Amino acid sequence: MSLVEKAFLGSLMKENYLMKDTIITPNQLVEVRHQQLMMQMLELHQSGKGVDLITLSTLPNLAYFGGISYLNELLAHADIDKFGEIEDLILEEWKEREKRNILTIAAKDNWEISKVITHLDKINHVKMNDHSSITEALHRMYEAPWIEKEEEKIATSGLRELDKITGGFQNGELTILAARPSMGKTDVMLHFAKEVGWAGYLPIIFSLEMPEKLLTTRLIASTGKYNRIKLRNPQKLLSESHKARWASVIGKLNETYIQIFDQAGQTIAQMRAKIRKLMHQYPNRQPVIFIDYLTLIRPQQLHYVNSHHQVSEISQNLKTVAKDFECPVICLAQLNRSVEARANKRPVMSDIRESGSVEQDADVIIFLYREKYYDKASKDSSIEFIVAKNRNGPTGKIDVEYNEYTGRIWEETTGK
Structure with missing residues (x-):
């Protein structure tokens, strides 16, 4: 690893533009003096000075780094053409060291498994290879018009007309399902969860308000x-x-593989x-994540200047979850509440709390509206998906x- 780090630091000295392009940080290097040298190089670069042999030779602690002879040695190992590969090697070695450190500390301090997985997860998502050239991308698509495409399994909403609009729930996409309280959001979420479960997916529900027992009921x-x-x-009452029919209902629900965290x-x-x-536990089932609801998610930072910043962080992180877990x-x-003051109470985008960040991060936004919610005398039992x-x-x-007494949702044409 010492030779790799020498090639890395030498390359930074040889081509200063690499200082702002590299994603490697000093703490990801093994040797302490290499860490210290990179920090000195970053300070020089940030102050607008060159990071070369002449500038580094003026460092007051040059002897600590091995003097001019060691700087020349670093330059001799520079390899600009293989700089990307050098970064990959440093990053992979750092990941392995961090994993070992985490597992050692976890064993010593008796961490809960969720804490261990969270820390390991952060390391795994540091990556270099997220690049594709248009040539590579087009090569994968070149023969598409002449090859019969396999029918893709989609995470269906269970509502045929809604799937026609959205294409079902797509990998990497964040869908926001918004409505006023008691409009039927949770029932709709549970309907979606059952349908994707029966379609072969793994529905994972994070219920931050309603306990598991009520959801199961x-x-x-x-x-x-x-x-x-x-x-x-x-x-007494059934x-x-x-x-x-009780046993068959329980059996049918069991086939959904729904997982609930409350x-x-x-x-x-x-x-x-x-x-x-859960992805390790059910490797053959792709997850579909449901969260009830947005503003009940606790932010990583406990103190925010305002709620807009809090919601913005959460919505961005939700989109990242969709992308990272595909x-x-x-x-x-x-x-x-502003929706209640209008004559036409159908929701619009500005009705979402802190709508700016949510509207930006969401791929799909669906509003729910029920006429009967506002007019109790109405015989219209439908629920509108906007x-x-x-x-x-x-x-x-x-x-x-929509049957508000059972929570059942179905399309009239199917009678489901």
């Missing part, structure tokens, strides 16, 4: 078409015919650790049937 009610009130005391105030880092663990992320969000933003497709709206 809602899942049973919507699947079995049971009135939720009766599930408060199923032994009819014999309802009880006769700890309040979770951070994105904690969620990432849990996702990573999976869909569906996050619920509350709407401002696709207000769709980065990779059209916008539009659809109406689906």
Whole structure:
């Protein structure tokens, strides 16, 4: 590793532009004097001075670094053409050292497994090779018009008309599902979770408000078409015919593989650790992440100047989760009370709390609207899905049937 680090530092001395291009930091080098030398080089570069043999020879602590002879040795090892490979080697060695350090400290201090996974996860996401040239990208696409494409499995919403607009839940995309309280957001989320589960995915729900027991009750009610009130005391309130279907409903739900985490105030880092663990546990099922809801996610930093900065950090991190794990992320969000003051109460983008950052980071934004929510006398039981933003497709709206007593959602044409 000493030779690699010499080649790295020598290259920085030979071509100063590499100082601002490299992603290697001093602490990622092994030798302490190499770390110190790189810090001195960075200070010189940031002050507008050249980082060459002449400038470095004036360092007051030059003897510590081995004098002029050692600087000449570094220059002799410089290899500009292989600089990228040199960086890769340093980065990979640093990762291995960090992993060993983390596992040693974790064993000594008896860390929880989630903490270990979170720290290892941070290391694994430091990478160099995220580059593709247009030539490489086009080469992969060259024969596409003549090759029959395999039918891709999609994470379906279970609503045919909604899938026509959005294409289903796409890998790497962040979907925001927003509505006023009691509009049906959680029921819609659970409907989506069941459908992607039955389609062969791994639905992972982070419920930051509602406990697991209530979510499970809602899942049973919507699947079995049971009135939720009766599930408060199923032994007493369910009819014999309802009880006769109970086992089959439980069995059908079990096939979804839904995973629920209901700890309040979770951070994105904690969620990432849990996702990573489940991906190892279920390697053949791709995750689809559901979060209920946005402003209940605890930020990494506890103190913010304002809520806009807090929501901005969270929405950016959610998008990063979708990209890093190459999976869909569906996050619920509350709407401002301002919607209640308008004659037309259908939501618009500005109704999302701290809408600027959310609107920017989200790939898809879906609003929910129910006429019956505002007009109790209305016999319209439908729920309106308004696709207000769709980065990779059209916008539009659809109406689906909704039973607010069971939580069941279905399209009238299918009768599901």
